[in-house]
Amino acid sequence: MPFTPGMEAVGEVIALGPGVTDRKVGEVVGYASGPMGSYTEEQILPANKVVPVPPSISPSIAASVMLKGMTAQYLLRRCFKVEPGHTILVQAAAGGVGSLLCQWANSLGATVIGTVSTKEKAAQAKDDGCHHVIIYKEEDFAARVNEITSGNGVDVVYDSVGKDTFQGSLACLKTRGYMVCFGQSSGTPDPFPLSVLAPKSLFLTRPSLMQYTATRGELLETAGEVFANIASGVLRVRVNHTYPLSQAAQAHADLESRKTSGSVVLLP
Known part of the structure; x- marks a missing residue:
């Protein structure tokens, strides 16, 4: 003080x-x-x-x-550039950033999968452009993503939850997919060996808005x-x-x- x-x-x-x-x-x-x-x-x-x-x-x-808006911008347009035809997973899709990510990605022509905790939040996520909404308290989100994508996985996961979803998010990715961990509301993910990324040659990044708006x-x-x-x-x-x-x-x-x-x- x-x-x-x-x-x-x-x-x-x-x-x-x-x-x-x-x-x-x-x-x-x-x-x-x-x-x-x-x-x-x-x-x-x-x-x-x-x-x-x-x-x-x-x-x-x-x-x-x-x-929230500038965070959504750098995540979708620069950290991993979402384009028509991409399939993405947004954890906490009804949250402040998640809501904007879903709306923006939908407008870019992506197929949007979102996770939420309640039916009420599921309705909001649908309204925000989610094509598939998963209530993670009722079903395993990684298994459901695998089903939605016919086993192919998603191009990118935007994960602000951290510890509770990290391993599941990695499991949702396709070969050479991008894991974008931009927050940790449930805590910092547990340490893991880099070899975990090797079977699918995955990319992992922990970005921050300040580094993406460093210049005027x-x-x-x-x-x-x-x-x-x-x-x-x-x-x-x-x-x-x-x-x-x-x-x-x-x-x-x-x-x-x-x-x-x-x-x-x-x-x-």
């Missing part, structure tokens, strides 16, 4: 530091993935970390999608594609809950007790 959480925000530029010429006072901008400290009414940010938010997108929508050009391109897909209707963003900034603690309590769904936005 003192500690101010938060790694993404959208707001209006109220002042410029010396030498800043590509931003202007009154402009709406956003940022994601750092620096920490967005749970504030005002924040000082490096000019090269913020991106302009198009007038067609509301600040609440933009704030809710910056981190990459950041602008990534955010720009997210905003363009929202504006065109490819991506639908669910802001189901808003709280005053003064109730940030309550927002966290509701998140932890699973009382929320979709995105949660704090309003200063």
